[in-house]
Amino acid sequence: MSEKKQKMQRGVLVLRSVIDGIISYSKSLHPNEGILILQGKTTRDQVTIEGLIIPPFASSGPYYSGFSNYHLPFDNSYVGTAHSHPSGSNRPSLEDLNRGFYGAVSIIIAHPYDDRTMAAYDRDGNKLEINITNSL
Numbered sequence: 715m716s717e718k719k720q721k722m723q724r725g726v727l728v729l730r731s732v733i734d735g736i737i738s739y740s741k742s743l744h745p746n747e748g749i750l751i752l753q754g755k756t757t758r759d760q761v762t763i764e765g766l767i768i769p770p771f772a773s774s775g776p777y778y779s780g781f782s783n784y785h786l787p788f789d790n791s792y793v794g795t796a797h798s799h800p801s802g803s804n805r806p807s808l809e810d811l812n813r814g815f816y817g818a819v820s821i822i823i824a825h826p827y828d829d830r831t832m833a834a835y836d837r838d839g840n841k842l843e844i845n846i847t848n849s850l
């Protein structure tokens with residue numbers, strides 16, 4: 715592990731209630747994918763996530779949580795998305811990469827949907843550390 719990235723990566727600070735919301739939303743849609751918009755703020759070295767929004771026009775299926783960036787409203791407080799992977803892998807799929815990136819962070823949660831199956835990525839595909847807090 716001698717390779718160390720020079721670029722400082724952002725940390726992701728997430729409210730416990732948001733984590734629980736992502737988990738219960740994902741479970742309720744299983745075996746379909748679900749997708750949520752993350753609300754919060756970004757600074758140079760941190761993304762803070764304090765709320766969730768169900769995107770308009772969302773549709774979902776076993777391998778696809780349908781939304782296009784075209785449908786997403788523009789709002790400064792939208793910092794990214796969270797979506798579920800019923801397959802059990804929390805790596806970004808080909809569709810995820812082709813779909814384009816919305817905001818500063820993409821959270822993927824894999825079946826069986828808990829803290830440990832959750833991962834966050836920046837728009838370059840780098841994994842970001844998730845820190846959970848009970849209050850902000």
Ligand SMILES: [Zn+2]
Pocket residue numbers: 797798799806807810822
């Ligand atoms: Zn995906």
